[in-house]
Structures are given as C-alpha cells and as structure tokens.
Amino acid sequence: MSEPRRPRILVVGPSWVGDMVMAQTLFAELQRQRPCDIDVLAPAWCRPLLSRMPEVRQALDLPFGHGELKLRQRRAEGRALRGGYDRAFVLPNSLKSALIPFWAGIPVRTGWRGEMRYGLLNDVRKLDKERYPLMVQRFVALALEADAPPPALESIQPPRLRVDSDAVAAARADQRLADDRPVLGLCPGAEFGPSKRWPEYHYAAVARHWIEQGGRVWLFGSAKDRPVAEQIIDALPEAQRGEAAILAGATSLEQA
Incomplete structure (x- = not known):
C-alpha cells in the first residue's frame, strides 16, 4: 500500500x-x-x-x-x-x-x-x-x-539554522577569525537609517561588557553598515578594540 x-x-x-x-x-x-x-x-x-x-x-x-x-x-x-x-x-x-x-x-x-x-x-x-x-x-x-x-x-520552536562544521571553518579562515573565545555577533545596521536603529553607544556598552567577560565581538552587516560599526569600535576603550572585528561588507550572507 x-x-x-x-x-x-x-x-x-x-x-x-x-x-x-x-x-x-x-x-x-x-x-x-x-x-x-x-x-x-x-x-x-x-x-x-x-x-x-x-x-x-x-x-x-x-x-x-x-x-x-x-x-x-x-x-x-x-x-x-x-x-x-x-x-x-x-x-x-x-x-x-x-x-x-x-x-x-x-x-x-x-x-x-x-x-x-x-x-x-x-x-x-x-x-x-x-x-x-x-x-x-x-x-x-x-x-x-x-x-x-x-x-x-x-x-514555539526557536529558529535554528543548519550549518555544517566545514562551512564554519571555511568562513572563519576566509576572514582570518580565531575560535579561541566565545563570540558575540552584533548587527547594528537598519534598512531605514538611524530612526530604526538602536544607538551605537548602547551597542558599544554591550560590546564592552562582553569583552570584559573574556569574549570577542564581531560586527555584521552590509557595506553601508560599516560607518556605524566603526562608531561602535571608536566608542570602546582603546585596549579593547583589538577584540572586536568589523565584518560589515566583508562577508556574504552565506558566510555570516
């Protein structure tokens, strides 16, 4: 049957x-x-x-x-x-x-x-x-x-995208990203500009706290989000800036 x-x-x-x-x-x-x-x-x-x-x-x-x-x-x-x-x-x-x-x-x-x-x-x-x-x-x-x-x-079952380990390794290698610490990803851009965007100084406060706990921060987005990502980096203490990487405009959506 x-x-x-x-x-x-x-x-x-x-x-x-x-x-x-x-x-x-x-x-x-x-x-x-x-x-x-x-x-x-x-x-x-x-x-x-x-x-x-x-x-x-x-x-x-x-x-x-x-x-x-x-x-x-x-x-x-x-x-x-x-x-x-x-x-x-x-x-x-x-x-x-x-x-x-x-x-x-x-x-x-x-x-x-x-x-x-x-x-x-x-x-x-x-x-x-x-x-x-x-x-x-x-x-x-x-x-x-x-x-x-x-x-x-x-x-409700939370969203969970399926990514294989080889793809993760390839994306990290392409961007020269270390995997020795917990990573916090931030996406600070907004399609309709600052009026729809959480202020960069709040993102910087979150990033600063995460780095103080021993983690790294990666900033994702498109090329037009790069200016706000740079503002977030600039708002960090100078000693922490090396623990944050700007990937806005540097990755495909697939890599991100």
Missing part, C-alpha cells in the same frame, strides 16, 4: 533578514503537525537562509524588486504554479504579496487581513496586536485554527 501524498505548501516569505529567520517558526510548526513539502517564494537573496532550514524543500526566487507591482508578470508567475500546491501562507501584509497564490489557484490561501485582501485570501485572519505581540506568535498562529488561542512563547 502506497504512503499518502505529503501536503504541498507554498509560503510567500518576508523580504527582510530578521523576518525570514523568524519565519522558520512557522515552517517548524507545519512540519510538527504533519510532514509536508514546503516551498518558499522570496527574493533571491534569501536563498542562503532558506537552504539552512531543514523544514524547507526549496526556495523559489521572486523576480520582483521591493515595492514593484508588475501585475502581468505576477499573473504569469502564478499561472506557472497552477496545480502545484494544496495550501499557501502569505506572510507579508501587502496586497501584491497575495496575488501569485491567487493566480496559482491554490485552494486554501491563509494570511493576516493586511491591505484588504478578501478574495485574494480565503482564510483571512484578523490581527489583534495585543493578543499577538510578537512576530513569531503571528507566524505560528497562521498554522493553527483561526479560533485557537495565541501560541505561548515557550511552545
């Missing part, structure tokens, strides 16, 4: 690094409920993250820039996916993010109400931010019945 077919699920993923990492809580909950094949539709830069999530079967590149509508292309993308999935989860709250699952004809399309997406989504959830204060709760709640109580934080 053949085994029953695994459910096929399409997730329209978020467009930010932190949100995509937190989305792994949803993938883990779906696999916990019932083994399934999960494909994630997201910007191409997400592929290194998704490849390290064992819950995900494959990443599908979303060929649109942030904010681009491109209705004709989205319709074509949706039609190309017809018949491939049993259910979709749409994590962004924008109207355009719900178009591809709709045009793909996926039978059940779940997401928070967002930009008035009735019709595009047929399993629409109303978001009460007081009931779901944390992003991980909002992601996991989509996998539950609409009338289920909010998931307790202690019941």
Whole structure:
C-alpha cells in the first residue's frame, strides 16, 4: 500500500533578514503537525537562509524588486504554479504579496487581513496586536485554527539554522577569525537609517561588557553598515578594540 501524498505548501516569505529567520517558526510548526513539502517564494537573496532550514524543500526566487507591482508578470508567475500546491501562507501584509497564490489557484490561501485582501485570501485572519505581540506568535498562529488561542512563547520552536562544521571553518579562515573565545555577533545596521536603529553607544556598552567577560565581538552587516560599526569600535576603550572585528561588507550572507 502506497504512503499518502505529503501536503504541498507554498509560503510567500518576508523580504527582510530578521523576518525570514523568524519565519522558520512557522515552517517548524507545519512540519510538527504533519510532514509536508514546503516551498518558499522570496527574493533571491534569501536563498542562503532558506537552504539552512531543514523544514524547507526549496526556495523559489521572486523576480520582483521591493515595492514593484508588475501585475502581468505576477499573473504569469502564478499561472506557472497552477496545480502545484494544496495550501499557501502569505506572510507579508501587502496586497501584491497575495496575488501569485491567487493566480496559482491554490485552494486554501491563509494570511493576516493586511491591505484588504478578501478574495485574494480565503482564510483571512484578523490581527489583534495585543493578543499577538510578537512576530513569531503571528507566524505560528497562521498554522493553527483561526479560533485557537495565541501560541505561548515557550511552545514555539526557536529558529535554528543548519550549518555544517566545514562551512564554519571555511568562513572563519576566509576572514582570518580565531575560535579561541566565545563570540558575540552584533548587527547594528537598519534598512531605514538611524530612526530604526538602536544607538551605537548602547551597542558599544554591550560590546564592552562582553569583552570584559573574556569574549570577542564581531560586527555584521552590509557595506553601508560599516560607518556605524566603526562608531561602535571608536566608542570602546582603546585596549579593547583589538577584540572586536568589523565584518560589515566583508562577508556574504552565506558566510555570516
């Protein structure tokens, strides 16, 4: 007797690094409920993250820039996916993010109400931010019945990216990073500038405390985050600066 077919699920993923990492809580909950094949539709830069999530079967590149509508292309993308999935989860709250699952004809399309997406989504959830204060709760709640109580934080499996020891060793060797002390990674940048960023002097205070405990600090980010990383280093006592390394702009997301 053949085994029953695994459910096929399409997730329209978020467009930010932190949100995509937190989305792994949803993938883990779906696999916990019932083994399934999960494909994630997201910007191409997400592929290194998704490849390290064992819950995900494959990443599908979303060929649109942030904010681009491109209705004709989205319709074509949706039609190309017809018949491939049993259910979709749409994590962004924008109207355009719900178009591809709709045009793909996926039978059940779940997401928070967002930009008035009735019709595009047929399993629409109303978001009460007081009931779901944390992003991980909002992601996991989509996998539950609409009338289920909010998931307790202690019941949510934390994100855990799978990285093999050879990849770790190669990344360390590439950046000439020692492994003789505990490392604290800091990501001080923000996409929308200082108004969304924790002040650099707070990061410096955290770094100073960690180094005093015998650790090292690595500062991650893109090339445009390098100035704030340098400000953090400059705010450290001179004797500690050798224990902090700026990797902003020096690593790929995969290496980071």
